[in-house]
Amino acid sequence: xxxxxxxxxxxxxxxxxxxxxxxxxxxxxxxxxxxxxxxxxxxxxxxxxxxxxxxxxxxxxxxxxxxxxxxxxxxxxxxxxxxxxxxxxxxxxxxxxxxxxxxxxxxxxxxxxxxxxxxxxxxxxxxxxxxxxxxxxxxxxxxxxxxxxxxxxxxxxxxxxxxxxxxxxxxxxxxxxxxxxxx
Numbered sequence: 001x002x003x004x005x006x007x008x009x010x011x012x013x014x015x016x017x018x019x020x021x022x023x024x025x026x027x028x029x030x031x032x033x034x035x036x037x038x039x040x041x042x043x044x045x046x047x048x049x050x051x052x053x054x055x056x057x058x059x060x061x062x063x064x065x066x067x068x069x070x071x072x073x074x075x076x077x078x079x080x081x082x083x084x085x086x087x088x089x090x091x092x093x094x095x096x097x098x099x100x101x102x103x104x105x106x107x108x109x110x111x112x113x114x115x116x117x118x119x120x121x122x123x124x125x126x127x128x129x130x131x132x133x134x135x136x137x138x139x140x141x142x143x144x145x146x147x148x149x150x151x152x153x154x155x156x157x158x159x160x161x162x163x164x165x166x167x168x169x170x171x172x173x174x175x176x177x178x179x180x181x182x183x
Contacts, residue, residue: 076101076123076135087140087147092162114139114153
């Protein structure tokens with residue numbers, strides 16, 4: 001719409017793409033695609049590299065790495081089978097487990113996010129290498145006694161629930177409000 005000024009031409013904004021968040025009510029962000037022009041030159045710094053581990057130790061080390069990655073704060077991981085069973089049976093969810101990702105918060109609580117299949121694939125493929133601030137909508141919050149529906153994801157998830165959902169018309173809702181005020 002408006003051409004770049006002389007000082008902005010060196011930024012090559014014509015190569016940028018505007019990406020809107022999933023709910024289209026927050027600020028947009030710019031994603032830049034970088035093109036590698038030269039190989040990186042390796043610089044030797046710090047102590048010498050450690051000797052390679054025997055193959056049996058490598059398996060243990062990679063298993064420990066995966067376990068650590070799953071427990072790391074801020075990382076999205078596929079929903080555990082126990083949590084998915086709890087959510088799907090408790091609310092009658094008709095979605096596959098690939099539609100949900102678990103996120104470990106800084107308060108050490110787990111949230112279950114409702115995501116698209118493409119987002120789940122990207123998060124799974126680049127786990128630990130891709131830093132994601134927020135993905136999808138927080139649908140459930142896991143507690144020691146079960147799970148709670150999150151306010152953020154209620155609208156997105158309620159159409160996929162067949163249990164624990166009631167529909168009231170305005171008269172019934174008003175009667176419930178009057179009863180609560182009288183007691």
